[in-house]
Amino acid sequence: MAIQQKSRQSGIRRKFSLLSLFEAMATPHALDRYLELVDPMTTVRDLRAEVTDVHRSTADTVTLTLRPTHQWRGFEAGQFVQVGVVIDGVRHTRCYSPACSQYRADGLIELTVKAHPEGLVSRYLHANAQVGLVVSLSQADGVFHLPTPRPESVLLISGGSGITPVLSMLRSLLDEGYSGDLTFLHYAYSEKDVSYRAELEQIAAEHDRVRIVLAYTDQTSGGDLHGFFGTEHLNAVAPWFAEARTFLCGPPGLMRSVRGVYDDLGLADRLHFEEFAAPAPTADADADGDVNFSGSDVVATNSGKTLLEQAEDAGLTPSYGCRMGICFTCTSVKTSGCTRNVKTGETDTEPHKKIQICVSVPVGDVEIEI
Template identity: 60%
Template sequence: MVGLLDLVQTLTTPHPLDRYLELVNPALTARELRAEVTHVSHATPGSVTLTLRASRQWRGHRAGQYVQIGVSINGVRHTRCYSPIDPETKGDRFLQLTVKAHPGGLVSNYLHDNAKPGLVVDLAPAAGVFELPSPRPARVLLISGGSGITPVLSMLRTLDAEGFAGDVTFLHYARDFAAVPHRAELTAIANRRPNFRVEYRYPVEPGTIVNGEPSKGSGFFDRAELDQVAPWFADAQTFVCGPGPMMRAVKAIFEAEGHGDRVHSEEFTLTTVPTDPSEATGEVTYSGSGVTADNTGATILEQAEAAGLTPEYGCRMGICFSCTATKLSGCTRNVRTGELDAEPDKQIQICVNAPVGDVDIAI
């Protein structure tokens, strides 16, 4: 079958076979992985949940992993990374994504406002190392904030589907009661699993009535909160995803207790080492396009876009590795770690590397 596809691919050059198939039906594909939206829900204000039916190339995902979605907006293809909220699967071609429409978020707002059944999107295989280990730990603590709920929700649903017998606490921080997606399902899981504990925290004074019940905790993670919801945390594996300050607070407490190796995290916001644009020097040469521009101090991806180029990218946070390009010469600086790299002819991620002086990049 593969040999036949290779033959057809050769006969249809200069375009790949999938370019012709999509003229007949955008969901048809011989090699490329795509998905069709089959259902759209706006149950939570500011968010949209999409049910997708993937093409036959889909191989499922592990709980906590992410996928890359590609959509065409005004004729330009844009890609972003989102975590499926489904239980871990291998053969099921359906998956669900809950997307928070962030202010200024091009793809998230497009999906929130325009996604309808029949929309076909590009889909990349599931990836990422933030996942439930196998075999499962004896105890699991899940902590999330805001849109970081999606990968840990997949973990919780997986443990529920497997009939996990150990202790599980799911602690979620949200702006308010209405901002918690899939709350009815979370409640149902907690009700049928006596060993599962589901807790919510809001930024209000303890005891404030929220949806008819007094709030618990301060709405900010601290050691007292940890002792209250998971007194067995030292024996657990902890998975955390959400805003940077919350994640740093969790890690700091666990490290202070000597349990830093038990914390696993996924970041959906890029924490960068500060840089002063006034200190940027040199020029950036984009050899593949014949363009040269002054170095502004921003990442190579941002500078390339400002120069009118359209390099491929995905998450813009250094997670998905879809924006790699060859640095031919010069020194770059990783904006997450501050690490410098002057090795020539090296593949780098242009979304998290900035030029230091003159740099030649094959874009």
């Protein structure tokens, strides 16, 4: 046994030595840059995915099925991935949550993307995604997922495109044979805006212990509920909600309403949520000082916007992904000065510290390595 283990370890070391040799020979470009010229899905280190199916179930959404390369390590229901596409020669990255079960047998990933009016990547995918498109992909990340062991009762609440991570939770729980109380409450403008409506109706028909509730805010007929979220909706669909664990993802209005109700009832610790909406701070009219982008020898007058926005206004192109403080792609080193986090309101004066420039605004003079 010891001899076999030593042999395997020796084999692994030889493979890494050969890989290092090939990469050294490929300098100045990474080996994957050459391999992608032959086949974009043949990679040594880069994680990518190929679109194998495209489906448009509503007017403004597109569902993509992706086949990831061998580096993919799977995900937990509720987590997100970063998807990158090249638009006009520039790679742009955004965060999306898989909608499929984490136990999907074929190893494929399902993403449903809503085309937002200001969404560069979402609009591009909605209009141009086709079978064979290869995108960059990150490993799954995020703390929004079901706990282990599973709670005795689960309430899933979603709205709009926020359906994807909680649908993944629903599908995963069904694959596990979950036997506790389970309600899925989804909000949409009308029935035509509900992604996966046919599947949800099928789940409701096939699983007696699963309650599927569709709530329409603009449609007064059909569906199960009408209007906006409130305690009356909670009591109607899950009277046991106080003892349950609730998982929430949706647009800002729904998020605020649910969080407000749970706070008022003293149940904030039983609510788990994921926000996929960028913070919308207004520029500080009283902003002063200068922002020194030391990596580019550019100095700009502080406009009160986030450091990412100010860098772009100054003609710089820093890396970023989600633009909402989730993915940490935009992390840069603040050399000096004070910044404020627009999501938490907290200020930071520590020098030589990595910060997320998409959710950080300068307070006075700031020097940042961009």
